[in-house]
Amino acid sequence: MTTRLHSHERDQDFSDVDRAALLHALAGILPAAALLADHEDLKPYECDGLSAYRRLPLAVALPENEAQVVAVLKACHRLGAPVVPRGAGTGLSGGALPNEHGVVLSLAKMKHILKLDAAARTAVVQPGVRNLAITEAAAPHGLYYAPDPSSQIACTIGGNIAENSGGVHCLKYGLTVHNVLRVRGVTIDGEVVEFGNHALDAPGYDLLALMIGSEGLLAVVTEVTVKLVPKPEVARVIMASFDDVTKAGAAVAEIIAAGIIPAGLEMMDKPATAAVEPFVKAGYDLNAEAILLAESDGTPEEVEEEVAAMRAVLEKSGATDIRVSTSEAERLRFWAGRKAAFPAVGRISADYYCMDGTIPRKRLAEMLTAIAQMEKKYGLRCANVFHAGDGNLHPLIMYDANVPGELERTEAFGAEILKLSVDLGGTITGEHGVGFEKIGSMCVQFNSEELAAFHRVKAAFDPLGLLNPDKAVPTLHRCAEFGRMHVHSGELKFPELERF
């Protein structure tokens, strides 16, 4: 697909960046193999996991150490060139979409685990270390890194910091922000800063929390200290079928009302299980309108107690079928279907678009009913997978980019889901980030004063706006344009701005 970006979508104009001077400067910093500037070499970097949006950068820098990161940032700062940090490029919001007048700063070569301290239960790693690689390195010590986004086999810890990634176990074990002690980073002017430390508290403002989830707009991560936790002795998962999504949603609330925080609590609707089952053969009940996966982990006694308690709640909530994994192999098979939901939908549809709103759990049925109506309205199918424990919903809208108009209808469908997420008391993004993709929907969730506050936070770190420009926080100008089409709750959100 060709680039579909229009000049009016651009906030800052970097067209006067001196390409020759920039390439010359970078060549003086990086070894030849660590600097890409030819068209065919740049091509793999034109998009991230959200391939609907593509742009070629001027160059890709692949520093091998922090000193090179510092030098690259100083050069870009001096030349006024934008910098887009990139991990594994698995992000789903276009956060690593290049700027055509700037540099993609890939941290892929900084992929070493520097220290694993089993006694302290910490690991010091470079940003390009894969999420799963940390858990693999910790496994011999009976420890693991808790956040487990579906892409954990490929995604890097640096990217996880940028997005505050979650996973299927974050209801009990938390998000990235709950599992990181320290981030070392470099600001755009080349200053190395330590956020947090190896203790549980650090003096001053909690800039560590501010860094996590900042989508590469505040500083470039060069080193991370993560917490490791003891691996539970056993884990078992319950798979429950429901003939009605409302009942499944109510069952989730009942489990929590019973004082149980499951290690994982996931829901899939019928279109999602139908897409997954032929692909993964997880043994899902294809007659069910929705299935719930509820995991318990801990000591054998603890798990037995909790599984029995959850089973009782699920039966009372009207589950039509209940199965409990009897072996580790079976547990992994139950989960395999859930973890493969995105690729499975990719198999039955030419393209799909994954949304990421979070809603209060009790509004789930409303949301799913509304999505069913939107499917008719936009003439597109949608499968739903749901981190039911924390309210994070991933509708997967299926479309074909080669059919004229389908992408536009898909985008409108997605924007309507996000607006409804906000209206139901939730948020436009639970874990994938705003990136380039949801920048318009930010205008629905925040008013102009809040957006201005975000811009001031950005300026505190990067006054020239060179780090990952046009991402995460929309300009007020952009919101005025967005608001022209989307009036919020019957009133204009930006009454002070001129409409175009």
Add this chain to the structure above:
Amino acid sequence: MIEIFKERIRQGKPLHIRGAGSKDWYGNAFNGDVLDTRSHAGIVAYEPTELFVTAKCGTPLAEIEAALAASGQCLPFEPPRFSPDSTVGGAVAAGLSGPRRASAGSLRDYVLGVKIIDGEARELTFGGQVMKNVAGYDVSRLIAGSLGTLGLITEVTLKVLPKPVAEATLRFEMNQSEALDKLNAWGRQPLPIVASAWAEGVLTLRLAGARAAVESAKQKLGAGGTAPDSFWSDLRDQRLPFFATETLWRLSVPSVAPQLELPGEQLIEWGGALRWLKSDVLPETIRAAATSVGGSAMLYRAPAALKTRVGAFAPLSAPLLKLHRNLKAAFDPKGIFNPGRMYKEF
């Protein structure tokens, strides 16, 4: 109330934002007219099955905890209550967590959203009532522990959790270095240890979780003795005799840091990661000891003159101080909120 708050802020004079005043001694000495938040109070929303509570800043912690207890839930980070009137706004502004912090997480971990009024009298909302929310910078968690220097917190939403089904307290006699070794070794195992305290040759452990898990851990650890449940609330609210002192240091260090050879008396929490110290040794020596093991030392309670001289909080590196000043200017450009309370520079 919000309009009254805004009017006070518009006057542009330094303000001392204050709830019940139970932490007036915390941080550095500072100036400003008192802005009392207590008239802006009440639980706005509490939904047990959604696992959150939203309350106005002046709401007493006790009121919130009573409401949660009625549904079998709690604030797992156990903020200290220095007075029965301590407010939720003050707790979030101070950002202090209690005995369960090492296992359950800190106050900021449980902050889901805030409403603040900034230094230009703008009412701003960040975060929300859902657990996963990455839209915009995480300003809610930045506000937690910022000592009111970035804005007046008017409302907060906190994540809540069910109370543990079962609890037990165990007590062992051992010296400090033995306790540190044990705590770190146990920390590597999937044991339901939720809090610990070592002082005067005695290690007290709190177990919590499923009934079966607590029972089997008791067997495994071998009970040496027990203590009343009130021990933990006295520790949380710092009512133990240890805390009755004029000068108290709070050292936040890696749990595996060896015994710190500093003269004076220590009480150790958080599996070794929090070391309280009563000592008259030079402040520079204490700060250096904490820094040398990768942590930091806070002058928690002290006579005003000492705090003024050495500062309550460990000094920041130059790049961090620059970012702090920039952020302060971003939220409070006139410098009216609690000036100097965190650092003399802002």
